[in-house]
Structure formats: structure tokens, C-alpha cells
Amino acid sequence: MSKRMELYSGNELVAEAAIAAGCRFFGGYPITPSSEIAERMSKFLPQVGGRFIQMEDEIASMGAIIGASLAGEKSMTATSGPGFSLKQENLGFAMIAEVPCVIVNVMRGGPSTGLPTAPSQSDVMQARWGTHGDHPVIALAPSYMREIFDETVRAFNLAEKYRMPVILLLDEVIAHLHEGVALPESDEIEIVNRKKPTVSREEYEPYADTKDHVPPMANFFEGYRYHVTGLSHNPKGLPSTDFEVVHAIQVRRQKKITEHLDDILKWEERSMEDAEIAIIAYGSIGRSATDAVEHLRAEGVKIGLFRPLTLWPFPEKRVAEIARQVKRIFVPEMNLGQLVLEVERMAKGDAEVIGINQVGGVMIRPREIVSRVKEVA
Amino acid sequence: MSNRVELRFSGVGGQGAILAGAILAEAAVYFDGKYALQSPTYTAQVRGGATKVDVIISSDPIIFPQTSEINFYLAFAQRAYDRFYGGNNPGNRFFRDMTEDAIVLVDSDLVTNFNDPPHRVIKLPILQLALKELGRTVFSNVLALGIVTGITKVVSDEAIVNAVKRRAPRGTEEMNLKALNIGFNFAKKYMEQKSIDPVTV
Amino acid sequence: MTFNYDEYVRTETIPHMWCPGCGIGIVMKSIIRAFTALKWDKNDIAFVSGIGCTSRMPxxxxxxxxxxxxxxxxxxxxxxxxxxxxxxxxVVGGDGDATAIGGNHLIHAARRNIDITLIINDNAIYGMTGGQYSPTTPPHMIASTAPYGMVEPNFDIAKLVMGAGATYVARETISKGIMLEKYIKTGLAHKGFSVIVAESTCPIQFGRRNRLADPVELMHWLKNRGVPKTKAAGMAPEELQDRFVTGELFRDDSRPEFTEVYQQVIDAAMKKENK
Incomplete structure (x- = not known):
């Protein structure tokens, strides 16, 4: 049974959900429009025995959450575009060293300082490819208040389950909106904790391949005394430049994602059964698109919505299926065309793919999507 | 959309317009069990300048979370009026977001340059009224809430009373409710004179 | 009886990757001796580094x-x-790691007075990347990016961290291993942010470019640049130019340590919440 509705902003919900998911460490740095997450964590973490620190910069806050996670605490940081750029260095470290943590990026207009107080969705590709080197990525993009709560919890669970950083992409619209939402009771919230080794220290290999490709993770100070490095390493965690060792571990890290797609991918579909046109949208624009689909359906247009909540890994198979079903796919985004590239890649010419793009810091409205759809039809 | 009402309150920092928006959304969510959201201008952006808050109240879950068909607009300051009403300029995106039958409520002492808006305009010296009746201008935002809810019936009288009580600092409860009642009474008189249909959610 | 270093070493990882004559080994041994003296359980130590030759120590x-x-x-x-x-x-690191790219983290760790001990192996050069100059390369010395000699002024690391709020600061050259061990031990036991600067040598990247390729000769050169605190007190500033002061340079046991202060925040917040 859900509780009655209460008013929360998206940023406040991230903090609420993080604590509900078991987050006990937050390292942050002030940045618009994400600061309310840090503010709320600074208040609530000590109330549950957790710790908050405002670090000297964005780089340090990312480092601090990795350190705290290695020491056993579920950890989070929150930032926006410029800060997300600075965090890429240590984000890559968390990926190679396989350290669970959650990074919230409340997207604002860019590049550079850009539009600090206005929304955008222009960090979608940065979330995928922002840090150097090949690496798997999980990035989630909620649209509604309840989804912000649920996806924040899911971000922690996926981070723990797959031993990797998970990126939560919000945008300024849903981050600052205060909306009535009914949250789950605490006993309704599923919480996943990292898998621990059951072998002795001598036998423990923190980076060994396992059946699910996610090696158990010992925390610091639990007697396992293993080595964690950003260098390519062997299953023991010690630096290695051996071709076969390095290749195998890189491939295993990818498999954590590619072999668990059913678990990681999440989306919502509306009116797709008989759709001849599809809209693919996410985040706050997912709400505009939903409204547009309802409007067009009411006018008899056979249109459907595919709204991914998991942006990375991209739901390739389902999008390819949709492309075979429909003749046209619209992809509205508050950027100059990012996720649309993935849609095009999967459509492979089976459907015409049309981006609807706006980057001035104003949301794309339902009526703008409606008129574009009608224009092309 | 008849089951969705959009309102915009605007002023300059410190006048309480943003708080009025929050109270209205709280009235809808906590006391009427409706869906509602409120979206204030971000403080870091507007320190000392014009501010606004958009409120959407609906009997159904809210899909598109921003205003685009505003039914009611309130201005406490000329600067806010110029910026967030869009001064009768069809090229202004804020102006374009007003519905044809929207009601515009302004503090007539503070907003004097109207630019002939095509909407129904209610001019009332809200701050002066609060000062005269209650001795302090600080109650003007709650007084305005009484007018807004009295005219639009977007939330029940009981809900707005409870929401104002919930937010009133200790010791100011009675004065705040008095302010709300002055607003209610004005709205009632106005409605009788103008025979406007409420836009009940 | 010879000292047994193996207790704190992953012996299977030896031989190490450092060059012959490198000063880092002395620093590592001093750290291990300090751990041994303090009888620290290795399960209870987190040993952290950045990037560079010294940072390979963990x-x-x-x-x-x-x-x-x-x-x-x-x-x-x-x-x-x-x-x-x-x-x-x-934490261990080199001069470039700790004071150039890591300079911001250094001053803020000192400001917080968090109970971490930092040991800097200051060999005045970027060794791993090929001998580029660092914030501590002495004036006029040659580096691969200072072919005409070092033109930038130096950091005095000890003064830097003292000014930023570190509550234990010591400096010694690696020619005095016993003293170095003593300062490290004191720093480890100190509650608060402690910094021990080990003035060290890099014969390959620093020495060879500066006619000091011989490790022993380089060590002598380094040793002669150090001036013990007591001796420095009686010297004129011009006499101390291009030299550095060694010894226990600063200690303050009165400043509160960061995690203890934060624990008070937790206690107060939890009490308030449970009321």
C-alpha cells in the first residue's frame, strides 16, 4: 500500500530515495541545478548515522565516494554538466576498478557553463562516452516523480549488483518541479547489496570471472587486503600488461551488461500495438511525448510511445523491432540529436527517423511534437 | 482541458508570490487529494529580480509538467507583469501561454502600465488592502490566495484554509485566516457582479 | 637479527619496478618500520596513492x-x-602528484585536519613520465621540460601544509632513514592531518641531467641541502636560500580532528531525530 501523496521536488526525491536505498555517504560540490540534493543529504545522512562531505572540487567528490564505497558504504554524488565533465576522470576509475556508486547528473544547457538554470538533455552521449577507454555504462533517465524515487533506488541496486558506477540522468525541469507523489512504504522497497566473497583471502580474486561475470567484492578492512588500481590488472587486482589477461577482463566487464540486459533494461510503451508511427522520448520530454501521443491518438493517428528509462545500455533489440513495425520514428530531445543516433543505428533504414530538437533551455512541448508529426504525415 | 487548471503568480523577491504558489499546490495535494505541481523560478537566477511560480492542479495525473494554457495570472509588481505576462505581445512566449478566457489579477498600485491586455483584468490594491485591514503588507499573498481560490474554486475553501494554517508561523494563524477571508469576500462580490463561471477542477 | 620487512609486503610482487639507486625504497622501508614499531594490524590499514613512481608503492x-x-x-x-x-x-605520493595536480586536495585535507598521514617522496622531478620539472625542482636545475634550467619558483611543501592547517609536519632527507622512520611513526600516531616530506632522489631522471647520476653522489648533494631545524634557527635567510629545513617542524595537538567533529554532528542529528 502506497502512502498518501506528498509534494517533493525531483532533487529532494533523489535524496529521499538514496537514503531509503541504503546510501550512507555523499561527497558533493555545489553546482546548479543539483545543489538541493547535496543540501538534503547533508541534513539527513547524519540522522541515520551516515556521513556527508562537501569536497574541495568535483573531482575530489567523485574520488571520495569511490573511497567510501571501497570501505563498504553505499555512496553517491550529484552534479551537473560542468561538474560531470570534471568527474569523468574518476568515473573511469570506478569503472575499471568496479566500484559501486551512484552519480546524479542534473542536466543543464551546455557546453561549458551554458545555461545553469535551464534544462537540457545534452549529456546523454557524455554519460555513455565521457570518460576515456572502453567501458560498460548504466544510465537511467526517469520522467515522473515516482520514477525519480524508484530509479534512484534502482541505480543503487544495479551499482551493487553489477559492481559498477550507475549514472542517474535528470534534467532541470523534473529536478526543480515540486509535485505531489505517493512514495512506497519502506518494506516495499527492494534493496540489493553487493555480493561478498566466501573464500579465504589466499583464494580471493577480486577481479576473477564468475558465472555472472560479477566477481564478489570484499570491502576494505574485512581481512582480504587486496589491491585496487586504475591500471589494467589481473584477477588478483595487481597491475598487468599481459595481452590475454587485459583483454579478458575488459570483455568480462562488458559482459556484466550485455549478458544481463533483461535485468537492466526498463521502458514504458503506450499504444504501440497497432502503431504506424512511434515517438521515442525520455526524461522530462518523455512527458511531452506522452501527452502528444494521447492527443494524436484522440485524433485517430496510429501513433505509439516508447519511453526508455534505461538509456544505457540502449534497448537495441526492442528499438530495432519497433523500426520494423512502424514507418516513422520521431525522437524529441532537448539537444541537437544524441539518442536519435542510437535509434538510427538500430532502425537500419527500416523506418524513417526524425529528430525534434531544441537547445534553448526550454522544454519541447506536446503541441510542438504534435505539429511536427502532422507536418510530416 | 477542463480537468486541468494552470495558474501563474508573479512578483519580486520577498512579496510571497512563490510561497502562495506552494500553499496552493499543498492545498490541492494534502487537503483535496488532487494532483498538483508547482514550479518556481530558480532563486539562484532571480535574486532581487522578478519571480514567478507556476501551479498546475488536475483531477488526473499530470503528464506535461509545465504551463502552456494559463487560466489565471497574478502580478504583484510591474517588473513581474512585464516579464511573465508578456505585455500583450503575441511574440512573447509567456503571453502566448495565456488562454483566451484567462483572468488576470494585478495589484493596481504596483502594476499601472497594462498595455491593453485582451484578458479579463481584476485591478485591486492588494498590498494596501492588507495594510489597511490587517496592519501589515506581509499578509497580501494570503489575501490574494483568497481571491484566486474564491474566483477559480481550483481548490476547496476548506483545503486552502487548512493549507494556510499548515504554513502559518506560530501566532500568525488568525491574521492569515483573516487575510484569506478578506480575499474570499472580495471574490464573492466580484463573482456576483461579473457572473464569472468558476473553473473548478 | 635483520629486520623482517615481509610482514607488510606482498612478497610475490617483488622485484619492484623502481630504478637502481631510487630513493623510494628507503621511504618504503621507513614506513614499514614505523608500522612495525606501532604494531599496526595490516588489516586495519588503508594505504592509498595517486599516480607516479612513488604511487606504485601500495x-x-x-x-x-x-x-x-x-x-x-x-x-x-x-x-x-x-x-x-x-x-x-x-597516503603516499610524489612531489608532482601531491603538490601539483593534487595541490588542491592537499591544502583542503590539511584545512580539515582529517586524521590521515601523508608521506611525500619529494625527488623534485616527474620520474615516471621522463624527468619533467615539478613544483619542487630547485632553481636552475635541468629537467626534460626545463632544458634551460628551472625558471619557476618552488613550493616549500612544509610551509604550504602548515599554512593550510596540517597539525603535524616533519621533513627529513632519505640519507637519515632512522630520523625519517621516527617522524613517520610520530605522524602515523598523531591524531589529525600529518605530513612527512621525505626529501628523496631520482638518479635517472633528475641526477643524470644535473651531473649527479651517481646515486651516492646525489644523496650527498641532497643531504647537504638539508639544514636541521636547530641549526637553521641561527642562520640568515640568504644562507638558507636553495636549502630546506629538516626535523619536526610543526605540531599542534589542540586542533579538533575532522572525523571526531563530524561524529558530534551525527550524535546531535541522531538524538534530534529520535526525540
Whole structure:
């Protein structure tokens, strides 16, 4: 049974959900429009025995959450575009060293300082490819208040389950909106904790391949005394430049994602059964698109919505299926065309793919999507 | 959309317009069990300048979370009026977001340059009224809430009373409710004179 | 009886990757001797580094070891310490790692007075990348990016961290291993942010470019640049130019330590919440 509705902003919900998911460490740095997450964590973490620190910069806050996670605490940081750029260095470290943590990026207009107080969705590709080197990525993009709560919890669970950083992409619209939402009771919230080794220290290999490709993770100070490095390493965690060792571990890290797609991918579909046109949208624009689909359906247009909540890994198979079903796919985004590239890649010419793009810091409205759809039809 | 009402309150920092928006959304969510959201201008952006808050109240879950068909607009300051009403300029995106039958409520002492808006305009010296009746201008935002809810019936009288009580600092409860009642009474008189249909959610 | 270093070493990782004549080995041995003297349980130590020659040290140490990104060791270490304030967190790094790319983290760790011990192996050069100048390369010395001699002024690391708020600061050259061990031991036992600057040598990247390729000759050169605190007190500033003061340079046991202060925040917040 859900509780009655209460008013929360998206940023406040991230903090609420993080604590509900078991987050006990937050390292942050002030940045618009994400600061309310840090503010709320600074208040609530000590109330549950957790710790908050405002670090000297964005780089340090990312480092601090990795350190705290290695020491056993579920950890989070929150930032926006410029800060997300600075965090890429240590984000890559968390990926190679396989350290669970959650990074919230409340997207604002860019590049550079850009539009600090206005929304955008222009960090979608940065979330995928922002840090150097090949690496798997999980990035989630909620649209509604309840989804912000649920996806924040899911971000922690996926981070723990797959031993990797998970990126939560919000945008300024849903981050600052205060909306009535009914949250789950605490006993309704599923919480996943990292898998621990059951072998002795001598036998423990923190980076060994396992059946699910996610090696158990010992925390610091639990007697396992293993080595964690950003260098390519062997299953023991010690630096290695051996071709076969390095290749195998890189491939295993990818498999954590590619072999668990059913678990990681999440989306919502509306009116797709008989759709001849599809809209693919996410985040706050997912709400505009939903409204547009309802409007067009009411006018008899056979249109459907595919709204991914998991942006990375991209739901390739389902999008390819949709492309075979429909003749046209619209992809509205508050950027100059990012996720649309993935849609095009999967459509492979089976459907015409049309981006609807706006980057001035104003949301794309339902009526703008409606008129574009009608224009092309 | 008849089951969705959009309102915009605007002023300059410190006048309480943003708080009025929050109270209205709280009235809808906590006391009427409706869906509602409120979206204030971000403080870091507007320190000392014009501010606004958009409120959407609906009997159904809210899909598109921003205003685009505003039914009611309130201005406490000329600067806010110029910026967030869009001064009768069809090229202004804020102006374009007003519905044809929207009601515009302004503090007539503070907003004097109207630019002939095509909407129904209610001019009332809200701050002066609060000062005269209650001795302090600080109650003007709650007084305005009484007018807004009295005219639009977007939330029940009981809900707005409870929401104002919930937010009133200790010791100011009675004065705040008095302010709300002055607003209610004005709205009632106005409605009788103008025979406007409420836009009940 | 010879000293047994193996207790704190991953012996299977030896031989190490450092060059013949490198000063880092002396620093590592001094650290191990200090751990031994303090009888620290290796399960309770997090040993953290950034990037560079010195930062490869954790790989050889048998404890909870973390080899982070360039300059960021103190940021990671801060997270570990906050997660487990009761455990020992020790950071090692070179001069470039700790004071150039990591300079911001250095001053803020000092400002917080967080209970972390930082040991800097200051060999005045970027060794791993090929001998580029660092913030501590002495004036006029040659580096691969200072072919006409070092033109930038230096950091005095000890003064830097004292000014920023470190509560234990010591400096010694690696020619005096016993003293170095003593200062490291005191720093480890000190509650608060402690910095031990080990003035060290890099014969390959620094020495060879500066007619000091012979490790022993380089060590003598280094030793002669150091001036003990007591002796320095009676010297004129011009006499101390291009030299550095050694010894226990600063100690303050009165300033509150960061994780203890934060524990008070937790206690107060939890009490308030449970009321």
C-alpha cells in the first residue's frame, strides 16, 4: 500500500530515495541545478548515522565516494554538466576498478557553463562516452516523480549488483518541479547489496570471472587486503600488461551488461500495438511525448510511445523491432540529436527517423511534437 | 482541458508570490487529494529580480509538467507583469501561454502600465488592502490566495484554509485566516457582479 | 637479527619496478618500520596513492591498498576515512602528484585536519613520465621540460601544509632513514592531518641531467641541502636560500580532528531525530 501523496521536488526525491536505498555517504560540490540534493543529504545522512562531505572540487567528490564505497558504504554524488565533465576522470576509475556508486547528473544547457538554470538533455552521449577507454555504462533517465524515487533506488541496486558506477540522468525541469507523489512504504522497497566473497583471502580474486561475470567484492578492512588500481590488472587486482589477461577482463566487464540486459533494461510503451508511427522520448520530454501521443491518438493517428528509462545500455533489440513495425520514428530531445543516433543505428533504414530538437533551455512541448508529426504525415 | 487548471503568480523577491504558489499546490495535494505541481523560478537566477511560480492542479495525473494554457495570472509588481505576462505581445512566449478566457489579477498600485491586455483584468490594491485591514503588507499573498481560490474554486475553501494554517508561523494563524477571508469576500462580490463561471477542477 | 620487512609486503610482487639507486625504497622501508614499531594490524590499514613512481608503492604492500588517479589520493582517502574513522588511512605520493595536480586536495585535507598521514617522496622531478620539472625542482636545475634550467619558483611543501592547517609536519632527507622512520611513526600516531616530506632522489631522471647520476653522489648533494631545524634557527635567510629545513617542524595537538567533529554532528542529528 502506497502512502498518501506528498509534494517533493525531483532533487529532494533523489535524496529521499538514496537514503531509503541504503546510501550512507555523499561527497558533493555545489553546482546548479543539483545543489538541493547535496543540501538534503547533508541534513539527513547524519540522522541515520551516515556521513556527508562537501569536497574541495568535483573531482575530489567523485574520488571520495569511490573511497567510501571501497570501505563498504553505499555512496553517491550529484552534479551537473560542468561538474560531470570534471568527474569523468574518476568515473573511469570506478569503472575499471568496479566500484559501486551512484552519480546524479542534473542536466543543464551546455557546453561549458551554458545555461545553469535551464534544462537540457545534452549529456546523454557524455554519460555513455565521457570518460576515456572502453567501458560498460548504466544510465537511467526517469520522467515522473515516482520514477525519480524508484530509479534512484534502482541505480543503487544495479551499482551493487553489477559492481559498477550507475549514472542517474535528470534534467532541470523534473529536478526543480515540486509535485505531489505517493512514495512506497519502506518494506516495499527492494534493496540489493553487493555480493561478498566466501573464500579465504589466499583464494580471493577480486577481479576473477564468475558465472555472472560479477566477481564478489570484499570491502576494505574485512581481512582480504587486496589491491585496487586504475591500471589494467589481473584477477588478483595487481597491475598487468599481459595481452590475454587485459583483454579478458575488459570483455568480462562488458559482459556484466550485455549478458544481463533483461535485468537492466526498463521502458514504458503506450499504444504501440497497432502503431504506424512511434515517438521515442525520455526524461522530462518523455512527458511531452506522452501527452502528444494521447492527443494524436484522440485524433485517430496510429501513433505509439516508447519511453526508455534505461538509456544505457540502449534497448537495441526492442528499438530495432519497433523500426520494423512502424514507418516513422520521431525522437524529441532537448539537444541537437544524441539518442536519435542510437535509434538510427538500430532502425537500419527500416523506418524513417526524425529528430525534434531544441537547445534553448526550454522544454519541447506536446503541441510542438504534435505539429511536427502532422507536418510530416 | 477542463480537468486541468494552470495558474501563474508573479512578483519580486520577498512579496510571497512563490510561497502562495506552494500553499496552493499543498492545498490541492494534502487537503483535496488532487494532483498538483508547482514550479518556481530558480532563486539562484532571480535574486532581487522578478519571480514567478507556476501551479498546475488536475483531477488526473499530470503528464506535461509545465504551463502552456494559463487560466489565471497574478502580478504583484510591474517588473513581474512585464516579464511573465508578456505585455500583450503575441511574440512573447509567456503571453502566448495565456488562454483566451484567462483572468488576470494585478495589484493596481504596483502594476499601472497594462498595455491593453485582451484578458479579463481584476485591478485591486492588494498590498494596501492588507495594510489597511490587517496592519501589515506581509499578509497580501494570503489575501490574494483568497481571491484566486474564491474566483477559480481550483481548490476547496476548506483545503486552502487548512493549507494556510499548515504554513502559518506560530501566532500568525488568525491574521492569515483573516487575510484569506478578506480575499474570499472580495471574490464573492466580484463573482456576483461579473457572473464569472468558476473553473473548478 | 635483520629486520623482517615481509610482514607488510606482498612478497610475490617483488622485484619492484623502481630504478637502481631510487630513493623510494628507503621511504618504503621507513614506513614499514614505523608500522612495525606501532604494531599496526595490516588489516586495519588503508594505504592509498595517486599516480607516479612513488604511487606504485601500495601495490607492493600487504594491506588494503588503493592506487587511484593522478593527484587524487587524498580525495579517495578522505572517503575511506569518513566511512571508517576508526581505521588507519595512509597516503603516499610524489612531489608532482601531491603538490601539483593534487595541490588542491592537499591544502583542503590539511584545512580539515582529517586524521590521515601523508608521506611525500619529494625527488623534485616527474620520474615516471621522463624527468619533467615539478613544483619542487630547485632553481636552475635541468629537467626534460626545463632544458634551460628551472625558471619557476618552488613550493616549500612544509610551509604550504602548515599554512593550510596540517597539525603535524616533519621533513627529513632519505640519507637519515632512522630520523625519517621516527617522524613517520610520530605522524602515523598523531591524531589529525600529518605530513612527512621525505626529501628523496631520482638518479635517472633528475641526477643524470644535473651531473649527479651517481646515486651516492646525489644523496650527498641532497643531504647537504638539508639544514636541521636547530641549526637553521641561527642562520640568515640568504644562507638558507636553495636549502630546506629538516626535523619536526610543526605540531599542534589542540586542533579538533575532522572525523571526531563530524561524529558530534551525527550524535546531535541522531538524538534530534529520535526525540
Amino acid at each position: 601495490g607492493y604492500m600487504d594491506m588494503n591498498t588503493l592506487h587511484t588517479t593522478h593527484g587524487r589520493a587524498l580525495a579517495f582517502a578522505t572517503g575511506i576515512k569518513l566511512a571508517h574513522p576508526e581505521k588507519h588511512v595512509v
